[in-house]
Amino acid sequence: MSLRFKGFILLLVSYLAIYSVSGQIEDPVKWKWEAYDLGNSEYELVFTSDIEEHWHTYSQYL
Numbered sequence: 001m002s003l004r005f006k007g008f009i010l011l012l013v014s015y016l017a018i019y020s021v022s023g024q025i026e027d028p029v030k031w032k033w034e035a036y037d038l039g040n041s042e043y044e045l046v047f048t049s050d051i052e053e054h055w056h057t058y059s060q061y062l
């Protein structure tokens with residue numbers, strides 16, 4: 001094999017490796033929130049999260 005062909009193959013493999021890494025889902029958690037008026041200028045806020053299958057969170061600070 002020529003050196004030029006080997007360089008092309010290396011470039012192609014590198015590109016495919018980088019492309020597959022950048023294809024990851026960046027936001028697997030969907031958030032919903034509700035606000036309830038308790039009167040007297042007070043509100044109750046309820047936050048609910050839905051995480052996609054096979055994902056895990058290890059912190060509440062996303």
